[in-house]
Amino acid sequence: MDHFDWDDAFIVRSEAEHQLHYCHGSSKESENPSRGRYHQDFTILEKRELCANTYYFKVNAPLLAKKIQAGQFIIIRPNLDSERIPLSIAGWDREKGYLELVIMAAGRTSTEATMKNVGDSIQDVVGPLGQRSHVAKYEGACVVLGGGYGTGAVIPTARDLRQLGNKVYGIVGARTKDLLILVDELKAVCDEVFVTTNDGSVGIQGFVTHALEKIMEREKVSMVLAVGPVPMMMAVAKVTEGKGIEAWVSLNAIMVDGTGMCGACRVTVGGKTRFACYHGPDFNAYQVDFGELVKRQQMFVAQEKIAFEAMQR
Ligand SMILES: Cc1cc2nc3c(=O)[nH]c(=O)nc-3n(C[C@H](O)[C@H](O)[C@H](O)COP(=O)(O)OP(=O)(O)OC[C@H]3O[C@@H](n4cnc5c(N)ncnc54)[C@H](O)[C@@H]3O)c2cc1C
Ligand code: FES
Structure with a gap:
């Protein structure tokens, strides 16, 4: 992994939270002091149909929204028994702490994601992944x-x-x-x-x-x-x-x-x-x-x- 800076890989999984109490020497999840800090709740705040089979989602993800850059992507697992699918980011609000996604139902997992509604949660989300898009000041x-x-x-x-x-x-x-x-x-x-x-x-x-x-x-x-x-x-x-x-x-x-x-x-x-x-x-x-x-x-x-x-x- 050439030039990989792990500090930049801000990986957030809600399921990881359930393991944290083991790292802190406690066998009880309730005694985990990091719960508040790491707790992620990927609730769907808004959903709109853009065209047949394709939906806009606004998803609560404050830690990711703070860090994501244009061109990067996330991987979501809609439900506990779902596969993981990569999704681009269509926008975010760093203050309000949400991400904007566009999901097209292509097969099983993306369809499971598009079946979610406002108030439902995405099981887990990993990101930001990949490199940001190359941008510069161009002549033309x-x-x-x-x-x-x-x-x-x-x-x-x-x-x-x-x-x-x-x-x-x-x-x-x-x-x-x-x-x-x-x-x-x-x-x-x-x-x-x-x-x-x-x-x-x-x-x-x-x-x-x-x-x-x-x-x-x-x-x-x-x-x-x-x-x-x-x-x-x-x-x-x-x-x-x-x-x-x-x-x-x-x-x-x-x-x-x-x-x-x-x-x-x-x-x-x-x-x-x-x-x-x-x-x-x-x-x-x-x-x-x-x-x-x-x-x-x-x-x-x-x-x-x-x-x-x-x-x-
Ligand atoms: C970096 C990245 C960003 C993406 N961003 C988005 C996004 O913002 N919104 C969105 O709706 N989809 C996006 N995709 C595509 C999305 O990940 C796939 O549609 C999804 O993984 C398909 O999984 P499935 O289980 O629903 O379908 P599957 O049953 O796995 O596949 C169904 C159909 O989709 C095709 N497919 C499978 N994987 C991919 C893939 N990675 N890319 C394209 N087609 C695929 C298959 O060939 C098949 O025809 C992105 C993919 C990548 C790699
Ligand atoms: S190396 Fe595993 S998805 Fe890229």
Whole structure:
């Protein structure tokens, strides 16, 4: 683990709290003096449906909200018997102590998460994980592109880029207008936002790359960040490569521990093995072996199907 600063890995699990009394030499949980300090209650404070199968959640998490940075992520376990799933952070309030999440029901565990309602709790949450997004003051414009839940993930980075004095464009794409999410929230942190739909039901007809090309024709672009499905991130890399543009993509590899120890999220970037959870999730778009990423994402399709069907029974 090169350059890993464990002080920066602020790991919070509600279940860990139940073990703390052993560390303090007491066999009774009630005698644990750290209970107040470490107690975490991940209650859902707000829930909104953004589009079919995709929900916005505001979750109480004061310690995490104090420390999280744009581009980092968390891993949640919705219920005691759930698997753990990585989720990006769409926002936070350090004073009020909450995180904002966008969760798309993709399979068993994400569906379990989206079934939670206001007042329910998430069993446990680990984070902040991964590295913060790369931000700097650029000569030309910055463009953030979001597809699906990725639109939530680019909002904090867009805000950081703008605070550094950059001109920031946002692009949100979806198959059709009913699937577009968080357009107003992205507008609040960008100079201008373009919307694209494959069917042309609203905005520019086509893919997010069509809007990106329009911006590139109009002015100098220095940096892009794309978060969304792999084909979208690959297309962004193709459109920008060789044009002097710094391009970042957030890799949604399958993850288990999220701290760089299990190797589940192994990706190849610039010919080197990297762990998306620790070295990323953002990587140089031109150096990612997307083919390998897609192959590894599909490794457990059969088991995922069985798990989803078992949940529905
Ligand atoms: C760093 C990171 C940030 C993420 N942020 C968000 C987020 O903010 N909101 C959100 O809804 N989802 C996010 N994801 C994806 C989310 O973690 C997966 O959808 C989830 O793990 C699927 O678990 P499941 O049990 O519901 O479905 P599974 O049964 O495991 O899989 C169902 C389907 O989802 C696909 N899938 C499985 N794991 C992933 C994955 N890691 N990424 C993409 N597709 C996957 C499978 O190939 C399958 O098609 C993120 C993933 C990563 C790695
Ligand atoms: S999830 Fe285990 S090394 Fe990244």
